[in-house]
Amino acid sequence: MRRIGAGGVPAPVVAVLLAFLLAVWSGAGAAQQMTADGVYVVDNGQAVGPLTHADVEQRIRDGRLTAQTMVWKQGMADWGPARTVKEVAQLLNVLQPPPPPPVRDYNAFLDGRWETGRTDLPIEGIGLGTQKMEVIYNKVGTYTSTQIIEVSDGMGGVLRTTNKGRGTFKITNPSPEGFHLSMIGTTLMTSNGPGGNVPLPGNFNYDSTLRVVDENTLNDNGLIFRRVNY
Incomplete structure (x- = not known):
């Protein structure tokens, strides 16, 4: 005889659903914890790195790393704008201040x-x-x-x-x-x-x-x- 889970759903099906939900939640947590460790940036025409996650955060706060800054990390075929690298783009969205208001005429x-x-x-x-x-x-x-x-x-x-x-x-x-x-x-x-x-x-x-x-x-x-x- 099959055991019936909550709501009349067979217990094996409930177990599969729970496993799936746990996997989704784990993946979401991993995405939130993406790190920018190991990133290289172009600074005054020179490649600087590898940077730590904290280094990247500080450069964004200082305005030395913007969405247009060219960056590279292991696994990338070539350099690209920081806004296209998800680990850095996530930090830019959180840390980069909005542009200053335009100065009037x-x-x-x-x-x-x-x-x-x-x-x-x-x-x-x-x-x-x-x-x-x-x-x-x-x-x-x-x-x-x-x-x-x-x-x-x-x-x-x-x-x-x-x-x-x-x-x-x-x-x-x-x-x-x-x-x-x-x-x-x-x-x-x-x-x-x-x-x-x-x-x-x-x-x-x-x-x-x-x-x-x-x-x-x-x-x-x-x-x-x-x-x-x-």
């Missing part, structure tokens, strides 16, 4: 009108005044600017100075967080003081690192500029 980002609110401005020999600034950038690399400075004249009135500028700008060291801005141009200064209605020309050179707060806000070392639609 900051000339296009700046294009338009930016303003500050009225902020305090210490003026040497006079005291504390205020300033308000406006800069209009053109993505081709030119700008115009207006700076209005106000300070008490000590007699109940306000002395107002206006600086109007124009020139060119250049962006360097762009990153997702911000950029370095260089501006070169000329200015014309007028004021409401005696003789101040005659424009006084000058030169303007400015360098600063600006941080992008959001799509409509820039931080210039604590001075906040906001985008204005125009």
Whole structure:
């Protein structure tokens, strides 16, 4: 008489099924434990190896081994990209960081009108005044600017100075967080003081690192500029 297993399946069939499942599980475990020991890599035109599994992991973390790095291991007929060698490709999928976000076109980002609110401005020999600034950038690399400075004249009135500028700008060291801005141009200064209605020309050179707060806000070392639609 044949013994019947669970669910009415003959015991020998149950045994065969269990053996098959164990073999599948064992194979899956072996796949998860694939090792990259013995791999050679091309580094600066030279074959380096054999590397240990830990060496391969470290090179991936350091960025010295990428999906395009040429590698070879015993059993391969020729060198091939790391992404095609399953032992290394598995590590790349786990350890290789994603590509950095693309750096935006900051000339296009700046294009338009930016303003500050009225902020305090210490003026040497006079005291504390205020300033308000406006800069209009053109993505081709030119700008115009207006700076209005106000300070008490000590007699109940306000002395107002206006600086109007124009020139060119250049962006360097762009990153997702911000950029370095260089501006070169000329200015014309007028004021409401005696003789101040005659424009006084000058030169303007400015360098600063600006941080992008959001799509409509820039931080210039604590001075906040906001985008204005125009």
